[in-house]
Amino acid sequence: MGLPVATLKKGEGRMLKAGGLWVFDNEIAAVTEDAVNGELIMVEDFDGYPMGTGFYNSNSKITIRMMSRNKDAVIDEAFLRERVQAAWNYRKRTVDISSCRVIFGEADFLPGLVVDKFSDVLVVQSLAMGIDRMKETILRLLIEAMLEDGIHIRGVYERSDAKVRRQEGMQPWKGFLSEPFDPKVQIVENGVKYIVDVEEGQKTGFFLDQKYNRLSIHKICQGMDVLDCFTHTGSFALNAGIAGAKSVLGIDASQLAVDQATENAKLNGLQEVVKFQCEDVFALLPRLEAEGRKFDVIILDPPAFTKSRSSVKNAVKGYREINLRAMKLLKDGGFLATCSCSHFMTYELFTQTIGQAAKNVHKRLRQVEYRHQAPDHPILWAAEESYYLKFYIFQVMNQP
Known part of the structure; x- marks a missing residue:
């Protein structure tokens, strides 16, 4: 059985067609009855042309967040591993990875998800229902990718306490996703030492x-x-x-x-x-x-x-x-x-x-x-x- 289908209005989806990853509620003509919030949906243009696959959420003005433009893509663990590895490889090539943003949502084709690395701790912020259901798998794959480079992550903290989650039909939440650890983490950046409070600091802490x-x-x-x-x-x-x-x-x-x-x-x-x-x-x-x-x-x-x-x-x-x-x-x-x-x-x-x-x-x-x-x-x-x-x-x- 195939995925549910969202059909765009004629002349809509301009952002999507230009390479963007969002489909707004006012761009959609119809959605099949089997669509479920937080689950995957196929997007088609008004004439039935396949535009790709994304997460559906009728609670949000951003009703669909695209995961792939390939109509035949299977969004499984292998797919996520490829996305996570690509994000990690990019950071290794471009920045000091002692502390850095490892996943930056749409810009890493993992919409609604942010992961920051502070020394040997990860802080995750999940702001979209579809990706929220995959975050534990994504985090496991990310930790595995880092371990292959000899980087051991000792703990993960979630800072999904932003009010914007309510617009997705989710409650704000924060807490440990691993064994508890001291949330005040020391990092060094540009030769400057900081204590980052991942529990109480703004957003992800720094x-x-x-x-x-x-x-x-x-x-x-x-x-x-x-x-x-x-x-x-x-x-x-x-x-x-x-x-x-x-x-x-x-x-x-x-x-x-x-x-x-x-x-x-x-x-x-x-x-x-x-x-x-x-x-x-x-x-x-x-x-x-x-x-x-x-x-x-x-x-x-x-x-x-x-x-x-x-x-x-x-x-x-x-x-x-x-x-x-x-x-x-x-x-x-x-x-x-x-x-x-x-x-x-x-x-x-x-x-x-x-x-x-x-x-x-x-x-x-x-x-x-x-x-x-x-x-x-x-x-x-x-x-x-x-x-x-x-x-x-x-x-x-x-x-x-």
Whole structure:
């Protein structure tokens, strides 16, 4: 007996036909009665042409997440082993695998699943019903692939506590998928030591996507006074400190994050150089300006100000405000490292917003470099959602 079938409306499925992996609810004309949420379904164009196989879920606006374009594909353990091995091989070729994102959902053709490796621990986040039913098999295959390279994984923790799971008809959940272990895991990245709290930290515990962007600030921070805004657990601040900054001030609105960042500073012997404060960045920047404070380098790594198209306008205001304030706090010729981690804040819009901020405060920008997320978070062309992190370094100068 064959798979259930979803038939697209005439003229729909444009994203799918361009190479994307999602089919939305409003693109589907009909679904056969034997379709079951979380199970596989065949997708056909309006004229019956086979488009491939994916997971079906009527609870979600993303009703089908594609697994294969091959109409004859069998989604079994052998299929999953091939996908997992390809993901692991890619990381071995492109990044430092001591700590990295090993599976990045759609960009690794395993939609809805994220797996991060922190030293010898894996953290998994499962956000789609279909892949959730396969996660234990995928994790076993991944651990086996790593073991073949002499890498022993001592534990697995699940951080599927994101609210978005409710949109898939699943409850948020977190907990051990292995024998319990100390959830505070020490890692080393760019020569900096961190304690990653996989149980209570944000998302999977640590933002691996900025790894090489953090490395890129080393040269500009040597001997400088640095301000790191939205520091989280201190990653940019500590990179500035280890690179030889004269002083570093890290700011975050979360006392828990500030406490973790302070512990990380001690771990690296940087507690005399790198200091942290619990403050609202939007309130602090005008106050520092009023006090006449100036910095050589300012880093802006805010959380996503928008998670939907409907709130982009307010997000633009937020990004413009913090960049404008930062430019005013920089010494003439100082450096601004600024980024956005929102998919909906596009490269073009982010670039335009920074330009407007500079114009408003009569500053000239000299671009040092433009970067995006680390290669272990690959950008899959045609899957727009996989390109989300934009990162600039500018030299900020007064108008001559």
